[in-house]
Amino acid sequence: MARYIAFLRAINLGAHRKFPKDAIRACVEGAGFRDVATHINTGNVLLTTSRRSRASVENALEEAFLADRGFPVPTIAFRPEELVEVVRAGEELAASRPEVVRHYVTLLKEEPSAGVSAEVTDATEPGVDVLVVGRAVHVVTDHVLGQGGPQSDRLERLLGVATTRNQTVLSALVQKWC
Known part of the structure; x- marks a missing residue:
C-alpha cells in the first residue's frame, strides 16, 4: 500500500466551487482510498x-x-x-533570506523542463527569490507579490497544472503526516 498527500486546486473559492473537507474525505473514501484524512479547508488530503x-x-x-x-x-x-x-528545500531557501515575510510553494503536476525552470526563475520581480526543485516552485519575498511573481498568468501557463500553499501549511503537513 502506498501513501499519498493530494493537493486540490481551486476549491472553496467563491460560491460555485465549494468542497468542504468532510465532503472531500467522504468522496475520497467512496472512491476506494483508505486511511483518509484532511487538513484545513484548502484541499489537503492524506490517503x-x-x-x-x-x-x-x-x-x-x-x-x-x-x-x-x-x-x-x-x-x-x-x-x-x-x-x-x-x-526541506524551502527551509534552506528561507534560512538564506532572514527578512522573508512570505514563503509560497507552488506544487506542480509535472516537473518542468530546465528551460521552463530558468524562465520561471528569470521572470520574477525584484525582491523575490525563486527556487524550482522537482515539482515545486518556492517563492520567498519580503513583500506582497505584485505582477510578475509565479502566480502570474504567463508563468502559470508555463508551469501547467499547479496549486499553491504556503511553507507553513506544508511544514505542518510534514509534521502531522510524514
Whole structure:
C-alpha cells in the first residue's frame, strides 16, 4: 500500500466551487482510498491506496471529484518522502533570506523542463527569490507579490497544472503526516 498527500486546486473559492473537507474525505473514501484524512479547508488530503502510480491516483481522484461536485478539481499528489524534500528545500531557501515575510510553494503536476525552470526563475520581480526543485516552485519575498511573481498568468501557463500553499501549511503537513 502506498501513501499519498493530494493537493486540490481551486476549491472553496467563491460560491460555485465549494468542497468542504468532510465532503472531500467522504468522496475520497467512496472512491476506494483508505486511511483518509484532511487538513484545513484548502484541499489537503492524506490517503492510502493500492494504486501503483501517482498519475493513477490523481486521475481517480479527479474523476471522483468531478462526479461528486460537478466541476473539475485538478489534483496534484506527492508521496510523503517527496513532500519532506519540498519542505526541506524551502527551509534552506528561507534560512538564506532572514527578512522573508512570505514563503509560497507552488506544487506542480509535472516537473518542468530546465528551460521552463530558468524562465520561471528569470521572470520574477525584484525582491523575490525563486527556487524550482522537482515539482515545486518556492517563492520567498519580503513583500506582497505584485505582477510578475509565479502566480502570474504567463508563468502559470508555463508551469501547467499547479496549486499553491504556503511553507507553513506544508511544514505542518510534514509534521502531522510524514
